[in-house]
Amino acid sequence: MEFPSRSVSRPTAPTWPDVETVPTGVRARVAAAGAEYLFRRAVRDLPVRVELPDGALLGTDTSDPTCPRLILHRPRDFFARLGTAGLIGFGESYMAGDWSAPDPAATLEVFAARVATLIPAPLQRLRRLYVARHPERERNTEDNTRDNIARHYDLSNEFFDLFLDETLTYSSALFADLATPPSLTDLAAAQRAKIDRILDTACVGPGTRVLEIGTGWGELALRAAARGATVRSVTLSSEQRALAVERIERAGLSDRVEVDLLDYRSVTGDYDAVVSVEMIEAVGYEYLDTFFAAIDRVLAPGGRAVLQAITMPHDRMLATRRTYTWVQKYIFPGGFLPSNQLIVESVTRSTGLAVRENFSMGPHYAHTLRLWQQRFDSHREQVAALGFDPVFRRMWRLYLAYSEAGFRCGYLDVRQILLTGAGQRERPSR
Structure with a gap:
C-alpha cells in the first residue's frame, strides 16, 4: 500500500516499566515460589516440552521433539513476574525475553485449551483477591x-x-x-x-x-x-x-x-x-x-x-x-x-x-x-x-x-x- 499524501507516522517511543523491572522483595519471593509450584504442577500433565537452562525438561512429551516447546531462559525472573502479576506477568515475561517458543501459538494453545483447570479450584475462588482490576x-x-x-x-x-x-x-x-x-x-x-x-x-x-x-x-x-x-x-x-x-x-x-x-x-x-x-x-x-x-x-x-x-x-x-x-x-x-x-x-x-x-x-x-x-x-x-x-x-x-x-x-x-x-x-x- 502506498501512502502518497501523508508522511510516515512515527510511533511515540513507549516505556516499559513493568517489563524492565523484575519484582523483588519478600512478597515477590513468596509469590514466585507459589507460582513455580503451580506451574510445575500444571505442566507435568500437559503435552508440552518446557526446557530449563540446566537441561531439565518438564511436561508429558519431553522426548517428542515435535511437541510444542516453551524455553525458560531466566526461570527466576519468569516465576517472579508470574507470581506477582499472574497472566499479565506471563506476557510481560515474554516481552522481557524470560521465555521464548519456536511456535508461540502452538505452545499457548496447549495452555488455552485447559485454561479453566490450570489453577486448582480452591485457588480459583480467591481470584478476586489476586487479579488486577481495570483502571x-x-x-x-x-x-x-x-x-x-x-x-x-x-x-x-x-x-x-x-x-x-x-x-x-x-x-x-x-x-x-x-x-x-x-x-x-x-x-x-x-x-x-x-x-x-x-x-x-x-x-x-x-x-x-x-x-x-x-x-x-x-x-x-x-x-x-x-x-x-x-x-x-x-x-x-x-x-x-x-x-x-x-x-x-x-x-x-x-x-x-x-x-x-x-x-x-x-x-x-x-x-x-x-x-x-x-x-x-x-x-x-x-x-x-x-x-x-x-x-x-x-x-x-x-x-x-x-x-x-x-x-x-x-x-x-x-x-x-x-x-x-x-x-x-x-x-x-x-x-x-x-x-x-x-x-x-x-x-x-x-x-x-x-x-x-x-x-x-x-x-x-x-x-x-x-x-x-x-x-x-x-x-x-x-x-x-x-x-x-x-x-x-x-x-x-x-x-x-x-x-x-x-x-x-x-x-x-x-x-x-x-x-x-x-x-x-x-x-x-x-
Whole structure:
C-alpha cells in the first residue's frame, strides 16, 4: 500500500516499566515460589516440552521433539513476574525475553485449551483477591474511548500495512476452503469474501443507506459503495479515518461515502443497514446494552444489522469480565470479549430486535492470524525501521500468537450475527 499524501507516522517511543523491572522483595519471593509450584504442577500433565537452562525438561512429551516447546531462559525472573502479576506477568515475561517458543501459538494453545483447570479450584475462588482490576481511565466512557482506540489503531498506518493484506482488513477472513492451510496469496480474496457475505446478509445494494460502526481502513465502505449504496462510516481513529478517506477518494467514491470521527453513541439518522465488524470488542461489558440500543435507534423499519463479533465461552466471560488482562494492558485498553449468550441477552433486553442468523467461523480466524504472523515476521526489519523497539515487537508477536491459540483450540470464536426487528418478516439475503 502506498501512502502518497501523508508522511510516515512515527510511533511515540513507549516505556516499559513493568517489563524492565523484575519484582523483588519478600512478597515477590513468596509469590514466585507459589507460582513455580503451580506451574510445575500444571505442566507435568500437559503435552508440552518446557526446557530449563540446566537441561531439565518438564511436561508429558519431553522426548517428542515435535511437541510444542516453551524455553525458560531466566526461570527466576519468569516465576517472579508470574507470581506477582499472574497472566499479565506471563506476557510481560515474554516481552522481557524470560521465555521464548519456536511456535508461540502452538505452545499457548496447549495452555488455552485447559485454561479453566490450570489453577486448582480452591485457588480459583480467591481470584478476586489476586487479579488486577481495570483502571478507571480505561472504562469506555465517551471521554475515555477515543484514547483507548488511539492507543491501538493510531500506532501507525504503515505498521499495520506491513502485516495485513492489500485490503488493509483487520478482522477474520473467510476462506473458500480450509481443507488445506490457506496461503498469503489467499488472504485478500478471503477478506473480500468475508465482507461480501456481510453485505449480502445485510441486503446492501443500489440505494441502500448503510451505517458502518468502526471504519477500519475503509474496505467495507468501498465495497458497499461499489454496489451503489450510500455509506456513512464512523470511527474514533484519526489515523484510520485519514487513510480510509484517501482510499475512498482514489476510488472515485467520495460522493457515496462519508467517514466521520464520531462515537457510535452520537450517530443520528435512519439507515437500511447497520454493519459493524469486530468493533463490539471495544464497547465494554457495561456499555453493551447502550451499543445495541444505538443500533436499534438508527435502524430504519425493515432494516438489517449485521455484526462480526469475537466471542468467548459464557462461563469464562462471567468469571473474567472484571479481570484486567495482559491484552487490555498492552494491546486493547478497554477491550472486552462477550459471549454469544450475552449478545443475545443484551439484544433482547435493550432493543426491539432479534437474532435471526448466527454464523460461526472461528477456524477461519486461526488461519487469518497465522498468515498475519507470517507477514509480521517477514517484515521485522521494516517494523524496526518505523521505530518499534524489540520489546514492542515481542509484544506484538505474542499478541498474534495468543489470539491464534485461542481460536485454534476453540476457546474463542468469531461470528457474523444478523439482527432484524422482532416482528419483521424475514427476507432472503442478496
